[in-house]
Amino acid sequence: MQIYINGTGCISPQETAQGGPLLATPREYEQVRLATVDPDYKQWIDVKQIRRMSRVVKMGVGAANLSLEAAGITAPDAIITGTAYGCLDDTGVFLTKMVNQQEEMLTPTAFIQSTHNTVAGQIALLLGCNGYNNTFVHRGFSFENALLDAIMILKEGSAQHILAGGVDEITNHSHQLLSRFGLYKKTPVKTMELLNSPSRGTIAGEGAAFFTLGITKQPGAVAELSGVSTLYKPLWEGEVIGHIMKFLEDNNCTPADIDLIVTGRNGDIDQDEIYEEVADALFPEHAEASFKHLCGEYPTAASFGVWMANAIIAQQEVPEAAAFFGKAPEKIKKVLIYNHHQGTHHSLVLLTAC
Amino acid sequence: MSEKVWIAGGGVISGIGLDVPACIQSFRDMKPGMEAMQHLSSVHRTTFPVAEVKADNATLADIARMPENISRTALLSMIAAREAWQSSGLGDISQYRVGFVSGNTVGGMDKTEDFFAEYLSDPRGGRLQNLVHHECGSITELVADSLGVRHHISTISTACSSGANALMYGSRLIRNNIVDVVIAGGTDALTRFTLNGFNTLMILDQQPCRPFDDTRTGLNLGEGAGYVVLVSDSLAARLQPWCRLSGFANANDAFHQTASSPDGTGNYLAMKGALDMGGLQPQQIGYINLHGTGTQNNDVSEGIAINRLFAPHFPAMSSTKSFTGHTLGASGGIEAVFSALAVKEGIIYPNARFEHQMKELPFAPVTAFSAGHDLQHVMSNSFGFGGNCSSLLFSRAS
Numbered sequence: 001m002q003i004y005i006n007g008t009g010c011i012s013p014q015e016t017a018q019g020g021p022l023l024a025t026p027r028e029y030e031q032v033r034l035a036t037v038d039p040d041y042k043q044w045i046d047v048k049q050i051r052r053m054s055r056v057v058k059m060g061v062g063a064a065n066l067s068l069e070a071a072g073i074t075a076p077d078a079i080i081t082g083t084a085y086g087c088l089d090d091t092g093v094f095l096t097k098m099v100n101q102q103e104e105m106l107t108p109t110a111f112i113q114s115t116h117n118t119v120a121g122q123i124a125l126l127l128g129c130n131g132y133n134n135t136f137v138h139r140g141f142s143f144e145n146a147l148l149d150a151i152m153i154l155k156e157g158s159a160q161h162i163l164a165g166g167v168d169e170i171t172n173h174s175h176q177l178l179s180r181f182g183l184y185k186k187t188p189v190k191t192m193e194l195l196n197s198p199s200r201g202t203i204a205g206e207g208a209a210f211f212t213l214g215i216t217k218q219p220g221a222v223a224e225l226s227g228v229s230t231l232y233k234p235l236w237e238g239e240v241i242g243h244i245m246k247f248l249e250d251n252n253c254t255p256a257d258i259d260l261i262v263t264g265r266n267g268d269i270d271q272d273e274i275y276e277e278v279a280d281a282l283f284p285e286h287a288e289a290s291f292k293h294l295c296g297e298y299p300t301a302a303s304f305g306v307w308m309a310n311a312i313i314a315q316q317e318v319p320e321a322a323a324f325f326g327k328a329p330e331k332i333k334k335v336l337i338y339n340h341h342q343g344t345h346h347s348l349v350l351l352t353a354c
Numbered sequence: 355m356s357e358k359v360w361i362a363g364g365g366v367i368s369g370i371g372l373d374v375p376a377c378i379q380s381f382r383d384m385k386p387g388m389e390a391m392q393h394l395s396s397v398h399r400t401t402f403p404v405a406e407v408k409a410d411n412a413t414l415a416d417i418a419r420m421p422e423n424i425s426r427t428a429l430l431s432m433i434a435a436r437e438a439w440q441s442s443g444l445g446d447i448s449q450y451r452v453g454f455v456s457g458n459t460v461g462g463m464d465k466t467e468d469f470f471a472e473y474l475s476d477p478r479g480g481r482l483q484n485l486v487h488h489e490c491g492s493i494t495e496l497v498a499d500s501l502g503v504r505h506h507i508s509t510i511s512t513a514c515s516s517g518a519n520a521l522m523y524g525s526r527l528i529r530n531n532i533v534d535v536v537i538a539g540g541t542d543a544l545t546r547f548t549l550n551g552f553n554t555l556m557i558l559d560q561q562p563c564r565p566f567d568d569t570r571t572g573l574n575l576g577e578g579a580g581y582v583v584l585v586s587d588s589l590a591a592r593l594q595p596w597c598r599l600s601g602f603a604n605a606n607d608a609f610h611q612t613a614s615s616p617d618g619t620g621n622y623l624a625m626k627g628a629l630d631m632g633g634l635q636p637q638q639i640g641y642i643n644l645h646g647t648g649t650q651n652n653d654v655s656e657g658i659a660i661n662r663l664f665a666p667h668f669p670a671m672s673s674t675k676s677f678t679g680h681t682l683g684a685s686g687g688i689e690a691v692f693s694a695l696a697v698k699e700g701i702i703y704p705n706a707r708f709e710h711q712m713k714e715l716p717f718a719p720v721t722a723f724s725a726g727h728d729l730q731h732v733m734s735n736s737f738g739f740g741g742n743c744s745s746l747l748f749s750r751a752s
Contacts, residue, residue, distance in 0.1 A: 079606070084489060084491060085489065086490075086511065091547075094547065094550075094551065095466070095467060095470050095547060096470070096474060098467070098546060098547065098550050099467075099470055099471045099474055100474065102397060103396060103397045103398065103546060103550050104397065106550055106553070106554045107554055108551070108554035108555050108612075111547075111550070111551035111554055111555070112551075112555075112611050112612050112739070113611070114551070115459065115511070115513050115739050115740060116459070116490065116511035116512075117511060117512045117513055117739065117740035117742055118611070118740060120512075120740065121606070121611055121739070121740030121741050121742065122611070124606040124608045124740075124741055125608050125609075125610075125611070125741065127608075128608050129606060129608055130605055130606055130607070130608050130619060130620065130623055131605065131606065132603075132604045132605065132606075133512070133604060133605070133606035133740070133741065133742055134510065134512060134519055134523070134604065134742075135510065135511050135512050135740075136508060136509065136510055136511075137461075137489070137490040137491055137509045137510065137511040138490070138491035138494065138507065138508045138509040139489055139491035139492065139495075139509075141491070141507070141508060142491070145508045145523075148532075149523055149526070152526040152527075152529075152530050153526070155530070156526070156529075176477055177473075177485060180478070180482060181482065181486075230506070232498075232504055232505075232506075232507050233499075233504065
């Protein structure tokens, strides 16, 4: 059974919500914390509600709507989100007040909006969608699990159209705390220089990317979602390479059938090493595109990568800002997205032009 | 591809027992787990009774064979998951393609909230060791790593239905031949964050809760973990499975972020969907393990939805939360184990402290423990915040 990506929507540190050619005018940064370029949320959400919503909910609702609009679908049968961190802002607000006010005189709003299923719940509420609703919160697998759940449900035949996506936000607290773990560059690096910077650490990002998946092809579809796979804590590089070979085999193809690889390089010399090893072993001559210099590193960043891969298939061209190595062939038919998060969570997504 | 998915075993740790036999004994003895807080440190210690697991972290760490300084949520998870695995009779875990799918609502918040007090007074303060397992997924990984599970690991967070949704996803992983076995359920430890959150919603009872009683005034929070072991047809043929996971459905109420719709739309759709998947009629259900939190809102919505779907053939029903408290992300897992065991042993669980008939409903919960019934099909309900409603069906092997 074919599963089509009938529409996509993305809100990110790039101008991805506006439409138009992919990354025609990339935003260049020189900072270790990127923030989303926000569209006008009033087009989807009542002004009074916007004020009460945290950024993660707004970007999730916005990207979900963009994706449904692109697919020409108003009522999906299921809504599935992936978010590693959930609603950090409201969690931080409630925690702070709870500590500062010694558990007294607290108000419910932040607590209500702190649960990880708030984004999926709000989308259902705004669409009046009574269908299947799920939220995966497993670190660097959150988005991939959401896609896999959607694929399994579509194959089962219990849904025609499923809205699935990944979303995560940065807050002042989260950035300060994640920085203490030493994840980010000590000094800022320019966007287009990040992936070749000779040091450890990356840049922090955030965003939302949603996909309207269906078993029937809608006019806006350019690609099929052919497969998704995750690999947890591989013991060595050979296991990753073996996993990729098995994944391609399961999808009836070989490295030679892949026209473009999209990798999750993030500019951390230690973390990027595995991408080199994989490319050397399986894709030595292949064109490679990358995306984390554009959206930053976060556990659901692969959703930006898949969104970008779909747009590349639509345009049949790799924009300069995303190109990392080589030149893609004339026809871009099969794109493999290979991402890992902190070396522990590896994932593969295969798109095929349709 | 495995057509059917079976329950090969289960494990529970809760306020009424450190393992399944202890929990069942508490039901037999009519001994609910709500007491004044012993382990959670909160200014509300004497105000709200809670169903705490009756052991400190050092004791839990001993049983779990894990470090004492990690989140209580992970310790609870490990103890129940290991009991579940051992009860399945599958033996060496490395011999199978195994998945671990666990629900929880606040991850390592019990440690984060301690960290936060120090961090707020000094941005460089607080030990990062207390923050490192904050993420929900990190709790799952601590347990997966200890169990030796690597093939598929996932965490679900849909508030009070997290554990139930873990069983659905696990079942699909088996049916799609991604793994052969899934340990599925949920875990949550009590935290100040959750206690204060529910307090702001004014739905905590200051007395032991009274689910489906006309005088009910709210819920009691609990903690614990519960997991079933789901297996494929081919593995089930070698075992003596408890029962079959014969149906499930997940629907969204799409009414309000925290409240259920008055007519229980999501509840109805979840129960109806589960029956449809199982190819069953309402009158075939022998027992319903209710969501039954004891709040005004839940019990009336759930009751009205049950009335709409089941009248006039009401099965036996009860809320085991009247013993365990509401264990949030764990509840779907804990109650799945109780429900699967109900099919296996013919158990109908008691609903504690029920005295007054709800005026909106034509049925009442069961108030006494009994076993040995011929239960062919049992339903378990889990509803919650975000409008997330899930129902599971367990059926006798046939």
